[in-house]
Amino acid sequence: MMDRGRMGALLAVLLSLFLGCGDDDNSHPAATATATRTVSPTPFPTGTPTATVTCACTPTATGTATATPPLAPTLTPTPRLPEITYFGIARADDLALTPTFFDDQDRPVFDRVQGQGMMVVLEARRGAHPLGRSAYDQGGGLRGVDFLVSRPLGNGSRTVCDLDPPGGVPGIDPPVFSDAPEVTDAIDDLGCRVNDGTGAPSARLAGSACTLVPPTIEYRFVDSTSDLQYCLPIAKAWNFPVGDTIVAARVRDITGAVSAVSEIVVRVEREQPFTCGQGLGERDVVIQRPPSRLVTSASGNADASTDPWLTGTLRLCAGIDIGDGIHTLNLREDAVLGLALTDGETLCVQVSARGSSGSVDCDGGSPADVRASQDPDGLTRIAVDAGLGVDAGTGAAIILAPISVLFLPPGAAPSDCQTAEYPPAFNGALTTATGTAQVVTLGGTVVAESSAAGTSFDCSTWQSGGTGAFVLPFPAVNRATGDLAAVLQLSE
Secondary structure: OOOOOHHHHHHHHHHHHHOOOOOOOOOOOEEEEEEEEEEEOOOOOOOOOOEEEEEEEEEEOOOOOOOOOOOOOOOOOOOOOOOEEEEEEEEOOOEEOOHHHHHHHOOEEEEEEEOOOOOEEEEEEOOOEEEEEEOOOOOOOOOOOEHHHHHHHEEEEEEEEEEOOOOOOOOOOOOOOOOHHHHHHHHHHHHHOOOOOOOOEEEEOOHOOEEEEOOOOOEEEOOOOOEEEEEEEEEEHHHOEEEEEEEEEEEEEEEOOEEEOEEEEEEEEOOOOOOOOOOOOOEEOOOOOOEEEEOOOOOOOOOEEEEEEEEEEEEEEEEOOOOEEEEEEEEEEOOEEEEEEEEOOEEEEEEOOOOOOOEEEEEOEEEEEEEEEEEOOOOOOEEEEEEEEEOOOOOOOOOOOOEEEEEOOOOOHHHHHHHOOOOOEEEEEOOOOOOEEEEEEOOEEEEEEEEEEOOOOHHOOOOOOOOOEEEEEEEEEOOOOOOOOEEHHHHH
């Protein structure tokens, strides 16, 4: 049996091996311990045995620490917003104007002698997503453009889309966009007056631009980088008041992202609307039968109408010279025409004064041809392009106006056109130059066409004499007797 002395010494050695050496901070690397035990060889010691413990501690690294740099922040790119590329005014003959000057807030100022007979034009370029096309959606859909004015237009009516006179547009001062009901109503009231060339409150593509742009004087976008163009005609019923009116606008893409707001100033110098005591004044074009007639793609150059006619009067009002001998022109009242056709039907035509605008060029130099077209299935609206061709000469005139066309069955009389219920109007054009009507497939194939020319006015005898003639081209599709391209010639 081991005696107690040896047992104690042995326990001391084991304890030292178990505890190791150095401090016991667990954050240090583990160490390798070597223990040497020396005991007396005398089997029967005579005194207390002495145990000597030698501990050699050599730290051994178990790994290499490497500094890890902080992670670089992840940047989310900001989506590109849509951008307004042009915001300005086109005059009555669709010529895009340069600002008269810029005010102290760097806003373009357009100085006008009257508050109507012009068009507010805005062009925009897409950002990360395509632009919205619609300017007004009765169901509350997303708008592609928003307009606001700082002062009431016309009578300032708060009824949304009251296009019939004397309906106007309310002002929001200052013109700051928000979701307030009175602001959104004012936006809608302007948006529903935007015209894409077919009467719809929507944007135009480059091929249907509403602006004539110098120096080529061709219909195109003012800024060639634009994707869409929004055209807002200013008619007599919603004319700008005398003084300065701020027009604010922004555009929106299909995701709802909006552009920065742009502003222009429309400055009207004189009391508006003008009366026919200003400028060239009033002229009544009393339509005579003959020489007035109807030519169609089916009749060739022959008259497709027969007597009797319900003739009417086009009451014109030409304002003052707005530059280069051009006078604004509009209709003073509605006109209704009725004519019996050789096939037994009766053609009714209603020309509305509301929303009419145009020009008469007394110095010459303006193109004035008109083309009206539609596909044979009626899948698209009637599209009208005005101001085409070459210089139409002195006294050439164009009037843009809402037009309704109705064919009554055999047995009806032209006088029935006065009480008939007309279909929705299209935005037509009367011209003293050449008018062409076409029925064109969506693929671009012309399946029916008819053309006729009018007669220019003599500005020097605007009120006292001379004769002029307008032509009104229009397609008529989905008819039981076949599709027609027709041109109505209206002569004094």
